[in-house]
Amino acid sequence: MDTKLDRRRLLKATAAVAGAAAATGPWFIRDLHAADAIKVAGIHDASGGLDLLGRPMIDVLTLAVEEANAGGGLLGKQIELINYDAQSNIQYYTQYATQAATKDKVAVVHAGITSASREAIRPVLRRFNTLYFYNTLYEGGVCDRNCFCTGSTPAQTVEKLIPFAMKKFNGKKIYTLAADYNYGQITSKWVKKYTQDEGGTIVATDFFPLDVTDFGPTIKKIQAAKPDIVMSVLVGGSHISFYRQWAAAGMKKEIPMASTTFGLGNEHVVVSPEEGNGILASYAYFDEVATPANKEFLARYHKRFGAKAAPLTEVAAMTYHGFALWSAAVKKAGTTDRMKVIAALESGLSFDGPAGKTTLDPATHHDILDVYIGEVENKKFKLLKSFSQQKPADTAAVCDLVKNPNDNQQYIIDVKV
Amino acid sequence: MDLVVVVILQVVASVASLALISVGLAVIFGMMRVINLAHGEFIMLGGYAVIYATRWGVNLWVAMLIVAPLFVGVIGIVVERAVIRFLYGRMIDTMLATWGLSLLLIGAATMIFGNTTTGVSAPLGGISIGQYQTSLYELVLAVIVALVLVGLMVILKRTKAGLIARATMQNPSMAASLGISTSTVYSVTFGAGAALSGMAGALIAPLSGVLPTMGISYVAKAFITVISGGAAIISGTLSASALLGSLNTLATFAATPVIGEVVLLLTAIVLLRILPQGITGKYFRRAL
Numbered sequence: 001m002d003t004k005l006d007r008r009r010l011l012k013a014t015a016a017v018a019g020a021a022a023a024t025g026p027w028f029i030r031d032l033h034a035a036d037a038i039k040v041a042g043i044h045d046a047s048g049g050l051d052l053l054g055r056p057m058i059d060v061l062t063l064a065v066e067e068a069n070a071g072g073g074l075l076g077k078q079i080e081l082i083n084y085d086a087q088s089n090i091q092y093y094t095q096y097a098t099q100a101a102t103k104d105k106v107a108v109v110h111a112g113i114t115s116a117s118r119e120a121i122r123p124v125l126r127r128f129n130t131l132y133f134y135n136t137l138y139e140g141g142v143c144d145r146n147c148f149c150t151g152s153t154p155a156q157t158v159e160k161l162i163p164f165a166m167k168k169f170n171g172k173k174i175y176t177l178a179a180d181y182n183y184g185q186i187t188s189k190w191v192k193k194y195t196q197d198e199g200g201t202i203v204a205t206d207f208f209p210l211d212v213t214d215f216g217p218t219i220k221k222i223q224a225a226k227p228d229i230v231m232s233v234l235v236g237g238s239h240i241s242f243y244r245q246w247a248a249a250g251m252k253k254e255i256p257m258a259s260t261t262f263g264l265g266n267e268h269v270v271v272s273p274e275e276g277n278g279i280l281a282s283y284a285y286f287d288e289v290a291t292p293a294n295k296e297f298l299a300r301y302h303k304r305f306g307a308k309a310a311p312l313t314e315v316a317a318m319t320y321h322g323f324a325l326w327s328a329a330v331k332k333a334g335t336t337d338r339m340k341v342i343a344a345l346e347s348g349l350s351f352d353g354p355a356g357k358t359t360l361d362p363a364t365h366h367d368i369l370d371v372y373i374g375e376v377e378n379k380k381f382k383l384l385k386s387f388s389q390q391k392p393a394d395t396a397a398v399c400d401l402v403k404n405p406n407d408n409q410q411y412i413i414d415v416k417v
Numbered sequence: 418m419d420l421v422v423v424v425i426l427q428v429v430a431s432v433a434s435l436a437l438i439s440v441g442l443a444v445i446f447g448m449m450r451v452i453n454l455a456h457g458e459f460i461m462l463g464g465y466a467v468i469y470a471t472r473w474g475v476n477l478w479v480a481m482l483i484v485a486p487l488f489v490g491v492i493g494i495v496v497e498r499a500v501i502r503f504l505y506g507r508m509i510d511t512m513l514a515t516w517g518l519s520l521l522l523i524g525a526a527t528m529i530f531g532n533t534t535t536g537v538s539a540p541l542g543g544i545s546i547g548q549y550q551t552s553l554y555e556l557v558l559a560v561i562v563a564l565v566l567v568g569l570m571v572i573l574k575r576t577k578a579g580l581i582a583r584a585t586m587q588n589p590s591m592a593a594s595l596g597i598s599t600s601t602v603y604s605v606t607f608g609a610g611a612a613l614s615g616m617a618g619a620l621i622a623p624l625s626g627v628l629p630t631m632g633i634s635y636v637a638k639a640f641i642t643v644i645s646g647g648a649a650i651i652s653g654t655l656s657a658s659a660l661l662g663s664l665n666t667l668a669t670f671a672a673t674p675v676i677g678e679v680v681l682l683l684t685a686i687v688l689l690r691i692l693p694q695g696i697t698g699k700y701f702r703r704a705l
Contacts, residue, residue, distance in 0.1 A: 047532045048630065180675065208674055211634050213625040214434065216555060217669040217677065220427050223549050224420055237534035238634065241625040244536060248552040248624065250543020270626075272538045 037080040038073070038336055040065060040323075041100035043111035043121070048088025049210065049237045052265035053113050056316040057135065058083055059305050061110055064323040066304070074330050082106065090120050097121035101128035107336040108326050110135060110319060114235070115183040119410060122147055126408060131338050133326060135318040137264070137283065139186035140366075140392065141411040143399035146338075148345060148365045150322040150358065151314060152284040154190035155394035156371050158260055160387055161282035162194040162231075164373050165258040168280070171228020172200040177218065177242065178233035179261075180207035186412065187233045187260055190394070203227050210235060215242040219249050232259035232279075240267055247275040256280075264313050268376045276376045284369045285317035285355035286381045297354035317355040318367070324351045325360060346401075357389070363400045366392035423549045424670060426556065432662035433559035438621070438635045439642040439654050440565065441614030446643055447650035448586045448606045451501060452508060454515040456639055457632020458522035459611050463489050463618025464627035465526065468535050477540055477623075482561075485619035486612035493611020497604045505603070519632070526629035536626035558620055565613070570651050573705055582606060583705075641685045647695020651705045656696045661685060 042061045045054035065081040073079055082104055084096035093112070100106045101124065108131040112118040118134050125132040126146045133148050140153035166172065174195050178184030184207060192202045203225045206218055222230060234242055243262070246252065258280040262268065268276045287298060297320070302309055328351060329344035330336055346362040356370040371390045374381030398411040442456045453459075463485040470480035496518065504511045541553040573579035585592045585602040593599045617635075618627075625631065642661060646653025661681050669677030692699050 047527060049628070051532045052534065206673055209678075212674060213631075213634055214431070216430055216552075217427055217666050218674060220423050220549065220551070221670060223423070237626065237628050238631075240534050240536070244539060244626065245552065245624055248539035248541075248543065248554055250545075250550045250552070254550060270534055270536070275538060 037078045038075070038330075039080050039082060039104050039106040041082045041084065041096075041104060041106040041109045041111070043084045043086050043093060043096045043100065043109065045088045045113055046083075046085035050088040050113050050265075052237060052267075052270070052310075053136075053313075053315055054086075054088075056266075056310050056312055057113070057319045059309065060301065060312065060316040060319045061323060063301055063304050064320050067300070068323075068327055074327055075334065075336070086111075086117065090117055093117045093120045094124055097124045098128070101125055101130040106130065107330070107338075108133060108341075110322055110326075112136060113315070114181065115139060116181050118142070119182070122410075129338055131326075131341060133322040135322040136315045137260075137318075139183050139190070140394040141186070141398060143364070143395070143401065143407045143409055143411055145342060145365070145401050145405050145407070148322070148325070148360060149395075150318045150325065150360075150367045152369060152371060152390075153366060153392050153394050154187055154194075154260075155392060156284065156369065156390040157282040158187065158190045159194050160371055160385075160390075161258055161260070161280065161373060162191065162200075163198050164282075164385065165229055165231075165256075165280050166195075166198055166200055169229050169256045171256075172198075173203050173225075173227045174200055174229045174231050175203050175222050175225055175227035176205040176231045176233060178205060178207050179235035179239065180209045181235075183235065184233045191231050191233065191260075208234065208239065211238050213238045213241045215245045218242075219245060219251060222255070223251070227255060230255055230257045232257060232262055234259075235261055236265070240270060243267065243271050243275050243279075247271075252278070263374070263376065263381060264315060266310055266313065268381065269311060269379050273378045277378065279376045280373060280384075281376070281381070282371060282373045283314040284358075284367075284371050285312075285314040286372055286374050286383060287312045287317075288374065288381050288383055289355070289372065291354075291356065293352065293356075294354040312354075314355070317353075318358075321351055321353050321355055321358050321367070324353055325349055325358070359389075361392060361396070363402050364392050364395045365401060366395050368392070419546055419549050422546050423551060424667075426546070426551055427670075428663045428666045429559050430555040431666040432658050433562040434621070435638065435642055435658035435662040435665075436566065436654050437558070437562045437617045438614075439639045439646075439658060440562075440569070440650075441610045441612070441617060442639045443610075443643045443646065443650045443654045444569075444613060445607055445610035447648055447653065448582060448610075449505075449603055450508065451505070451607070452512050452515070453610070454512055454636070455496070455519040455522060455632075456614055457634075457636030458519050458526075459489050459493065459614035459632075460618035460621070460635055461526060461627065461629060461632045462492060462522065463615030464622040464631065465530055465618075466615060467619040467622045468537060468627055471537055477537065481619040481622075482616065486616040489615025489618070490608045490612030492615075494604055494608035496611070497607035501607060502600065502603065519636075523629050523632070530629060532629055534626040534628045537623050539623035554623065561620065565616070566651055566655060570705060573650075638681075641682070645685050645688050645695055647692075647697035649697035649701060649705055652701040653695060653697040656701065660688075660696070 044057045086092040110133045112134045135150045137151035176188045178188040188205050263281045329341045333340040333344040350359040359368040371387045373385045374383050445453045466485035466488040467480045470484040539554040543550045544553045642657045646657035665677045665681040668680035
């Protein structure tokens with residue numbers, strides 16, 4: 001037999017194999033893989049400084065879509081997930097959002113990590129009439145009928161964290177360090193409000209651009225200000241150096257720390273136990289949550305992405321919840337038509353999942369969810385307290401989409417401080 | 418009173434870290450007039466050298482002071498042989514080539530190491546000064562930087578190799594006609610500059626963590642320092658880092674970190690308006 005493999009023969013063989021593959025399998029699968037699939041886009045940062053947040057979100061969204069497809073898809077159609085990597089660059093967010101809406105014509109976009117990226121794509125997706133899910137915890141205030149925010153907001157987490165930290169550390173003076181963009185600016189105001197509500201004071205608030213790595217002068221300033229507690233609203237890979245430098249200066253045992261962001265990007269796994277232990281944080285999900293639903297979810301996640309896959313945090317869990325809420329709405333509406341799906345999402349839809357029960361609030365398009373406070377202990381969180389079914393009271397104070405369905409803005413909530 | 422001591426120590430630490438991240442660039446720019454836009458990536462590679470060396474059980478200090486400079490120095494020599502030597506005297510072309518190299522190194526590091534922040538914990542712990550705590554490591558860093566600069570001075574002033582390097586720097590064609598292989602001198606100089614950058618990355622790693630794109634955070638500051646300092650390698654780096662580092666730190670203490678950065682950049686702009694040749698273009702002209 002002639003074993004020579006020339007190009008023509010290779011082409012023939014390949015064509016035959018491809019043809020066989022296409023011909024086998026039940027007829028309906030073939031049909032579903034054709035143009036008929038429901039398209040879903042994810043835009044997250046798989047690279048760059050925010051990748052530590054983005055990659056678990058992408059993995060979990062992939063898992064959610066694969067599970068839905070294995071269960072027969074949606075409305076009898078398969079779901080096609082298109083993942084875009086925005087590379088921690090706002091410019092790519094708008095570019096890919098436009099592409100997803102106009103070229104791919106997707107039914108829904110799950111996207112955005114920083115509030116800056118959300119505000120870049122939210123108008124784009126509204127203009128192109130494409131439904132948008134933002135699954136990250138953020139500073140609150142977005143009021144847009146086309147946009148659903150499944151993550152927690154300060155009234156749900158910071159409001160709990162500050163009194164808890166003040167009591168646990170027996171202190172009243174707080175020094176805030178925050179990332180210098182809308183999330184940090186607004187969240188630090190909430191920190192101030194809740195501190196003052198508890199009878200405490202903010203001794204100072206410092207803002208840092210996302211690429212700052214040298215915190216030496218700040219650490220000395222904190223010492224000069226002598227706060228009882230340090231509150232970190234720092235974001236991203238560069239800011240991790242603060243925790244390292246803080247520990248290197250021997251400050252860990254001097255002043256305790258709480259954070260609205262530490263652990264969200266698995267910072268507690270990146271730094272050493274000496275650097276991370278004892279930091280308090282509050283989220284709507286920790287992967288240490290010991291419910292059966294969460295254990296099963298984590299087992300499926302690790303089966304799909306390996307035992308060493310990154311631990312999951314609120315942003316990943318809410319991405320799962322966000323997708324589940326959307327697919328439940330599509331089933332309920334019986335169509336992927338945007339307005340009908342929005343109406344279904346506004347019907348008080350709930351999903352019971354790894355992060356417990358989350359219900360979309362029709363008036364704000366935000367989640368009513370369970371909130372936990374955890375303390376870092378040897379690269380894990382030890383859960384100290386939980387709060388059941390917290391409402392997005394901050395956004396609710398300014399936003400009512402039932403009354404004003406055409407509202408379209410992010411309210412900078414006027415925090416009275 | 419304690420606060421004064423702590424502020425002074427912080428100023429010293431900031432000046433030292435600025436000098437540290439700039440000295441490798443200063444050697445390459447001052448000796449060879451090559452603007453190395455891949456400087457930040459040499460720093461990044463030094464950081465990764467430390468991370469991996471310590472994972473394989475090498476002592477942290479050995480990794481920072483020996484392994485990382487050697488590793489990045491070798492890479493520097495390879496880069497010089499493969500790219501830079503074809504472009505001497507063509508400043509714009511070298512900038513383009515090294516910029517491409519910078520992108521290539523970021524991409525390669527992302528593929529090999531993954532795009533996440535890794536790091537090692539800082540050794541030595543903290544010390545108390547009155548009621549303040551400061552990182553002992555930062556102070557040791559300042560001492561190391563001082564030793565490096567003194568060492569560089571001694572090599573350039575007191576050794577034959579230093580004499581040859583300075584001769585080549587001053588007048589390459591005369592040096593060549595006296596029998597010096599200028600090509601070897603350039604190659605070694607570039608390697609030495611890269612090694613210094615690698616050591617900088619290694620020493621920074623415990624404080625800032627290591628990320629493929631970390632060079633970007635440092636390269637601009639290093640450039641500003643070197644250009645403000647002017648042509649003289651040691652006195653230029655030292656005077657510019659002293660000026661910019663202390664103003665930056667004092668402004669950070671007085672106001673906010675953002676104002677600190679603004680003051681640094683404004684100072685550099687004003688400085689270059691008054692002294693276009695850098696500090697050593699006007700003062701310490703005969704210094705190294």
